[in-house]
Amino acid sequence: MTAVKARRATVDRDLDEVTAIVKKILSKDFRDVVVEEVRVFEDLDTDGDEILRVYVVFDGKPSDLDAGKLSSMVRRVRPELEKIKEEAFPLFSFVSKKEWKGAKLAMA
Numbered sequence: 663m664t665a666v667k668a669r670r671a672t673v674d675r676d677l678d679e680v681t682a683i684v685k686k687i688l689s690k691d692f693r694d695v696v697v698e699e700v701r702v703f704e705d706l707d708t709d710g711d712e713i714l715r716v717y718v719v720f721d722g723k724p725s726d727l728d729a730g731k732l733s734s735m736v737r738r739v740r741p742e743l744e745k746i747k748e749e750a751f752p753l754f755s756f757v758s759k760k761e762w763k764g765a766k767l768a769m770a
Contacts, residue, residue, distance in 0.1 A: 677702045683742045691731050696721040698759050712750040719762045
């Protein structure tokens with residue numbers, strides 16, 4: 663059993679709720695960018711601490727995203743996650759729709 667699966671048995675984590683929180687904040691902060699998909703996965707960092715890998719798939723080019731908003735995304739999401747007692751640290755990856763499709767094909 664992996665460490666993530668073992669930990670999941672003791673933590674009541676609702677990834678759908680985490681995803682909804684992320685989408686809500688994205689809709690406020692990135693009104694000019696079409697967010698196609700948000701995927702959240704549980705993981706562990708190199709120290710064994712719990713993290714949430716958040717993949718935001720958007721329609722456009724990386725230059726369409728506001729760098730200031732990207733860099734402060736964690737700061738805006740963390741307080742909302744704390745309200746639902748989520749302690750895992752979110753790590754964001756913003757991926758263009760074109761890159762995401764290519765990555766999915768490469769993994770198949």
